[in-house]
Amino acid sequence: MRWTAAIEELERGLLQRDVAARALLLAALAGEHVLLLGPPGTAKSELARRLQRLLPGAHYFERLLTRFSVPEELFGPLSLKALEDDRYERLTEGYLPSAEVAFLDEVFKANSAILNTLLGLLHERMFDNGHQRMTTPLVCLVGASNEIPQDDSLHAFYDRFLLRVPVHPVDDAHFAALLQTALPEGDVHPDAQLTPASLQALRARAAGVVLGSDVMSLLAAARERARQTQQSVSDRRWRQTVRLLQVQAASRGVTEVSPWDAWLLPFTLAADPDQVPGWTDWFLQAVARTTPLAIDGLERAAQAFEQQLDIERRAPADAQDDSAGKLALARAIAGPTSESELVRITSERAHRRYGERHVRARVAQVAEVRQRVQTLQKQVHATAREVSAQARGHGWLPPSWLEQVESIHTQRCAQVDSLALRLNELQQGFAALPRLAEDRSEAAPLPVTWQD
Numbered sequence: 477m478r479w480t481a482a483i484e485e486l487e488r489g490l491l492q493r494d495v496a497a498r499a500l501l502l503a504a505l506a507g508e509h510v511l512l513l514g515p516p517g518t519a520k521s522e523l524a525r526r527l528q529r530l531l532p533g534a535h536y537f538e539r540l541l542t543r544f545s546v547p548e549e550l551f552g553p554l555s556l557k558a559l560e561d562d563r564y565e566r567l568t569e570g571y572l573p574s575a576e577v578a579f580l581d582e583v584f585k586a587n588s589a590i591l592n593t594l595l596g597l598l599h600e601r602m603f604d605n606g607h608q609r610m611t612t613p614l615v616c617l618v619g620a621s622n623e624i625p626q627d628d629s630l631h632a633f634y635d636r637f638l639l640r641v642p643v644h645p646v647d648d649a650h651f652a653a654l655l656q657t658a659l660p661e662g663d664v665h666p667d668a669q670l671t672p673a674s675l676q677a678l679r680a681r682a683a684g685v686v687l688g689s690d691v692m693s694l695l696a697a698a699r700e701r702a703r704q705t706q707q708s709v710s711d712r713r714w715r716q717t718v719r720l721l722q723v724q725a726a727s728r729g730v731t732e733v734s735p736w737d738a739w740l741l742p743f744t745l746a747a748d749p750d751q752v753p754g755w756t757d758w759f760l761q762a763v764a765r766t767t768p769l770a771i772d773g774l775e776r777a778a779q780a781f782e783q784q785l786d787i788e789r790r791a792p793a794d795a796q797d798d799s800a801g802k803l804a805l806a807r808a809i810a811g812p813t814s815e816s817e818l819v820r821i822t823s824e825r826a827h828r829r830y831g832e833r834h835v836r837a838r839v840a841q842v843a844e845v846r847q848r849v850q851t852l853q854k855q856v857h858a859t860a861r862e863v864s865a866q867a868r869g870h871g872w873l874p875p876s877w878l879e880q881v882e883s884i885h886t887q888r889c890a891q892v893d894s895l896a897l898r899l900n901e902l903q904q905g906f907a908a909l910p911r912l913a914e915d916r917s918e919a920a921p922l923p924v925t926w927q928d
Contacts, residue, residue, distance in 0.1 A: 479505070479727055480871070481668035486526050489659045490519055491650045494874040499639045499743055500527055502872070504577075504616040504670065505678055506723040508716065509598055509636060511583070511619045513749050514643030522659070524579035524618040530670045531615065537575035541586040550580075550590060551603070558606065565606035573603040576615045583619035584630055591633050598636040615675070624748055638716050639740070642749040682726040687718065691733045694762060698741055701758060709745055717744045728871050735763045736870045739877060765863055766884040769856070769891055773928035777845045778895060780926040781902045784838075788909060791828035829912045837920045838906040846899040853892045860885035 479501065486497040496512060500523055503510045512520040521538065528536040539549060548554070550572045558565040568574050580586075586594075597603050601612050625634050646654045687695075695718070702709050718733075720740060725733045742755035760766040863885055867878050 478729070481665055482530055482670060485530060485664055485668040486523065489657055490522070491646050491654055491657065492876065493519055493523065493643070494876050495743075496520075496523060496641050496643050498872055498874055499641045499740065500524075500616070500618065501530075502720060502724055502727075502740065503639050504530075505675065505727060506638075506682075506720045507615060507675075507679070508638040508720060509617045509619070511621065511634075511637035511640045512643050513621055513624065513640060515622055515645065518643045518645055520618070520620040520643060521579050521581065524577060527616065527618070528577040529664045530668055531576055532669050532671065534576035534615070535570075535574055535613075537570075537572045537578040538581075539572075539579075540581040541583055541590070543585055543587060545586055545590060547589055547593065551593065563606050565608075568603070568605060568610070572614075573597070573605070573610065573612050576613050578614065578617045579620065580617065581620045582622070584621050584625040584634070588629070591630070595633055595636065598633075635710065635713065638713070638720065639743045640746065640749075641743050642752055678723065678726055682719070682722040684731065685722040685725045686732050687721075688732050690735055691721075691738070694735050694738055697762065698738075698745060698758070701755075702745060705751075705754070707745065707747055707751060713744065717741065720744065724872055734870070736866060736873060738763060739873055760881065760884070764867065764881045764884075765859055766881065766888075769852075769888055771849075771852070771892065771895060773926070774845065774849055774852075774895060776926040777924075777928070778898045778902065780924050781842055781845075781906075782898070784924045785902060785905045788830070788838075789827070789905075793828050827910060829910045831912050833919075834921050835906060835909055835911070838909075838924075839903055841923055842899060842903045842906060846896070846903060849892065849896045849899055853896050856885075856888050856892045860889050 482501055483498060486501055487494055490497065496519075500510050500512075504527055512518075512523070514520065524538070525536065528534050537550075539545070548566075552566040552568040552571040552573070555563075555565045555567050566573075572578055593603070597612060597614065598617055601614055603610050603612050619637055624640075625631065695714075699709070699714075717740070721733045721737045724737045724740070725731075728734075739759060741759060742752045746752045746755050860882075864882055867873055867881050
C-alpha cells in the first residue's frame with residue numbers, strides 16, 4: 477500500500493497506538509480533524525508532532541488551553557501598525573492560522589471567544605482577520621482532552637472532530653517493553669512524506685469511489701443501531717464519514733468502498749468513549765463475522781449422549797444373566813495370583829450386554845448429530861480462512877484488531893472441533909458397548925432426546 481511507510485513512521489516506537497495512528501493519518505489524508513481522548517502522558521502530542529514531520533515544510537502549532545487562555549495565544553497578537561490605520565488585524569505568522577498541523581491540548585477548556593473562532597477555522601478553513609477573510613493551510617487539527625465536554629454549548633465544537641479516538645495507558649502486558657523502548661530520532665523517510673500533490677490527487681480519486689450495495693446495507697444497519705441505542709448522528713457527520721471511507725478505499729488503490737473500511741465507524745459514530753466498545757463489537761460481528769456460534773443445542777445433544785452412554789455402560793446385567801453369581805464365585809475360589817484378572821473378566825460380564833439392533837440405533841443417532849457438526853465444522857473453518865485473508869489484505873486494519881479477529885475465529889474453530897471430537901468418541905463408545913452372545917432381536921431403544 478502506498479501509505480505503509482507513513483503508517484510505520486507514525487507507529488514506530490509507540491506501543492498500542494496502532495488505532496490512534498491510523499485514524500490520525502486517515503484524517504489527514506481526508507482533511508479532517510481528530511480528537512484524542514485520554515489521560516496525559518499517552519503520546520497524544522507525540523502523534524501530532526509525527527504527523528507534522530510527514531508533511532514536508534509544514535508549520536506546526538501547539539498550545540495547552542486553559543480557561544485563562546486569550547485569543548492572542550492562538551491567533552496572534554494585534555498589529556500595532558494596523559491599529560494606527562484604524563484596522564483591527566492580527567499578526568498570524570507562526571500561529572494557528574498559518575499552521576498545517578496543530579495540536580491543542582485540553583481543547584474544551586478554552587473560553588467562548590476562542591471556541592467560536594475555532595468553529596469557523598476547523599469547518600471552513602477560513603480566518604477572519606480584520607476586514608479580510610484569509611484561507612488557512614490547515615490540514616489537520618489534533619485536539620486532546622481527558623473527557624468529553626458536558627456543557628451543551630460545546631457540542632457544536634465537539635462535533636467538528638470527525639474522529640474521536642480513546643487513548644489508554646499501555647497495559648500490563650506491554651509494560652516491560654514500554655520501559656525499554658526508546659522513541660526514534662532522525663528524519664522521515666521520503667516514502668513516508670505526504671506532499672500536497674499526493675494529498676490532492678488522493679482526494680480527487682476518492683470522489684470517484686463508489687459505495688456498493690453491501691456497504692450501503694452496512695451503513696443502513698449502523699444508522700438503525702444508532703437509532704435503537706439513542707445515539708444522535710448528524711447528516712453532516714454521515715456525509716463526512718462516507719467521504720472518509722472513500723479516501724481510505726482510494727488510498728488502497730480500489731474504486732469501491734469495502735465493508736472492512738468501516739472499521740473507522742466506531743470512532744466517527746460514537747459520541748462518547750464508552751460507546752466505542754459497543755460499536756467495535758457491532759463491526760466485528762457484522763463484517764468480521766465473529767458472532768458467537770449458535771451450538772447450544774448441539775452441546776446439549778453431546779451432553780445427553782454422554783449421560784446415556786454412562787448409564788448404559790453401568791447398567792447391571794439382565795436378571796436372566798448369571799454373571800453376578802459368577803463374579804461372587806470367582807472371588808471365592810480365586811487364588812492369590814489369579815484373583816485380579818479373574819475378577820476383572822467376570823466383572824465385565826456383570827454389566828448389561830446389548831444386541832446389535834440397540835448398538836446400531838445408538839451409533840446411528842450419534843452419527844446424525846455428528847454429521848451436522850462436521851458440516852458446521854467445515855463452514856466455521858472456511859469462514860475463518862476467508863475472514864483472515866480479507867483482514868490481512870486490507871492494509872489499514874490495525875494489527876491489534878487483526879489479532880483480535882483471528883483470535884476469535886481460532887476460538888470458534890476450537891469450539892466446534894472439540895464438539896466434533898466428543899461426538900466421535902461417543903460414536904465409538906456406543907459401538908464398543910458389550911454385545912450379547914446371541915442377538916435376542918430386542919426392540920430398538922427409545923431415542924436419546926434433548927432440547928435443541
